[in-house]
Amino acid sequence: MTTAPVARPGSIGRARPVSSLGYALLAAVAHEPVTGYRLAQLLRDPIGFFWETQHSQIYPELSRLERSGLITSSSGPGPGPRPKRTYTATEAGLAELRAWIARPSRFGGRHDELLLKVYASWLVEPSVLRELIAEARRHHAAQLELYLARDASARERGIDRLGPSDPRFADYLTLRRGVDFERGRLAWCDWVLELLPA
Amino acid sequence: MTTAPVARPGSIGRARPVSSLGYALLAAVAHEPVTGYRLAQLLRDPIGFFWETQHSQIYPELSRLERSGLITSSSGPGPGPRPKRTYTATEAGLAELRAWIARPSRFGGRHDELLLKVYASWLVEPSVLRELIAEARRHHAAQLELYLARDASARERGIDRLGPSDPRFADYLTLRRGVDFERGRLAWCDWVLELLPA
DNA sequence: ATCTCCATGTAACTCGTTACATGATTTT
DNA sequence: AAAATCATGTAACGAGTTACATGGAGAT
Numbered sequence: 296m297t298t299a300p301v302a303r304p305g306s307i308g309r310a311r312p313v314s315s316l317g318y319a320l321l322a323a324v325a326h327e328p329v330t331g332y333r334l335a336q337l338l339r340d341p342i343g344f345f346w347e348t349q350h351s352q353i354y355p356e357l358s359r360l361e362r363s364g365l366i367t368s369s370s371g372p373g374p375g376p377r378p379k380r381t382y383t384a385t386e387a388g389l390a391e392l393r394a395w396i397a398r399p400s401r402f403g404g405r406h407d408e409l410l411l412k413v414y415a416s417w418l419v420e421p422s423v424l425r426e427l428i429a430e431a432r433r434h435h436a437a438q439l440e441l442y443l444a445r446d447a448s449a450r451e452r453g454i455d456r457l458g459p460s461d462p463r464f465a466d467y468l469t470l471r472r473g474v475d476f477e478r479g480r481l482a483w484c485d486w487v488l489e490l491l492p493a
Numbered sequence: 494m495t496t497a498p499v500a501r502p503g504s505i506g507r508a509r510p511v512s513s514l515g516y517a518l519l520a521a522v523a524h525e526p527v528t529g530y531r532l533a534q535l536l537r538d539p540i541g542f543f544w545e546t547q548h549s550q551i552y553p554e555l556s557r558l559e560r561s562g563l564i565t566s567s568s569g570p571g572p573g574p575r576p577k578r579t580y581t582a583t584e585a586g587l588a589e590l591r592a593w594i595a596r597p598s599r600f601g602g603r604h605d606e607l608l609l610k611v612y613a614s615w616l617v618e619p620s621v622l623r624e625l626i627a628e629a630r631r632h633h634a635a636q637l638e639l640y641l642a643r644d645a646s647a648r649e650r651g652i653d654r655l656g657p658s659d660p661r662f663a664d665y666l667t668l669r670r671g672v673d674f675e676r677g678r679l680a681w682c683d684w685v686l687e688l689l690p691a
Numbered sequence: 692a693t694c695t696c697c698a699t700g701t702a703a704c705t706c707g708t709t710a711c712a713t714g715a716t717t718t719t
Numbered sequence: 720a721a722a723a724t725c726a727t728g729t730a731a732c733g734a735g736t737t738a739c740a741t742g743g744a745g746a747t
Binding site for chain 1: 696697698699700702707
Binding site: 702712 | 720721722723724725726727728729730731732733734735736737738739740741742743744745746747
């Protein structure tokens with residue numbers, strides 16, 4: 296039996312709980328060992344489609360995860376002045392991830408700048424609102440195209456026939472949500488544009 | 494007592510640009526004069542549907558907006574130990590809001606904890622994923638019901654026949670997006686649940 | 692020559708959440 | 720008697736962004 300509860304064994308003040316970003320990093324590292332640089336890429340694409348951040352937030356968070364025993368690192372010579380570190384998830388890290396998934400989620404923390412602008416749009420000329428929506432439409436159309444291309448190649452490889460214990464199946468579920476979201480947003484943009492006087 | 498510190502005509506050191514929350518507050522104040530307390534309510538419902546925050550962030554932000562001359566306040570006796578302040582948008586504030594709407598938006602800043610959990614769900618038993626989605630489904634179903642009730646009463650009052658220069662029309666646009674979003678999310682939850690082994 | 696990619700970090704700041712603090716009036 | 724509502728603020732901390740800093744290898 297592994298000495299499970301991780302972290303500092305004799306620490307009195309409890310360690311800071313793992314942040315959402317921490318879980319995002321853990322989830323990525325659980326796929327395969329990666330560098331901080333690679334994680335920064337993943338947090339633009341594909342994880343970035345639902346959880347974005349910058350590399351400046353990643354490196355300190357990796358240190359925290361390692362201090363908590365949820366990941367371990369091995370370092371070798373790097374391309375720059377500092378050594379390159381490759382992180383691997385520990386059993387404790389996987390256990391923490393599993394526990395987090397099962398814990399009730401907080402819904403909320405919504406922040407949508409487009410809807411905020413639309414909410415205030417009665418103050419501007421209809422043509423300004425029209426351009427605002429048209430710009431959003433272009434963005435969501437481009438994003439949808441990207442997702443659909445991935446969806447097509449994922450289906451080609453039979454990803455939709457995989458089981459829920461395959462990481463690629465989980466990827467597929469989030470990708471489909473991306474497709475639905477962009478489609479919904481596009482349809483809403485079109486509806487608004489139709490409603491607006493020419 | 495009205496204080497009107499005008500919008501720093503010749504100030505050299507540029508003041509901090511207005512934050513997204515600042516614009517949310519400005520947009521609400523533009524409807525009618527309100528207190529900080531009332532703004533806190535609006536930032537749960539209905540503005541909170543796309544821009545949430547706590548009252549502890551509102552009061553300092555209101556001070557900043559007033560120092561920038563975008564809103565003014567009048568104070569009278571309050572129910573508690575401190576005076577009650579009612580804020581009103583200035584012409585400069587409305588101009589700033591209009592300029593912000595016309596400026597190009599940054600899309601992004603996505604943070605979706607459910608999708609993050611789903612992304613890592615290959616690590617857990619399918620039953621855990623099932624419960625995760627079922628919980629989300631309940632939440633989105635409840636939220637959809639709320640939006641639909643509002644949508645029905647809004648249509649009864651003929652809000653869908655108003656023009657884009659009426660604030661209630663702008664409210665209606667954001668409400669419809671809420672309905673679409675929850676419906677899309679519900680459909681995705683159902684799709685995942687069907688895909689999962691019983 | 693310049694640009695991009697790999698790779699890692701820190702500094703300074705703003706944004707956002709939780710908890711603390713007060714107190715009258717109204718509702719349960 | 721207890722709780723909710725109205726009403727305003729501060730303190731402490733965690734989360735997130737932008738800018739600074741370094742430097743080799745390979746491509747244009």
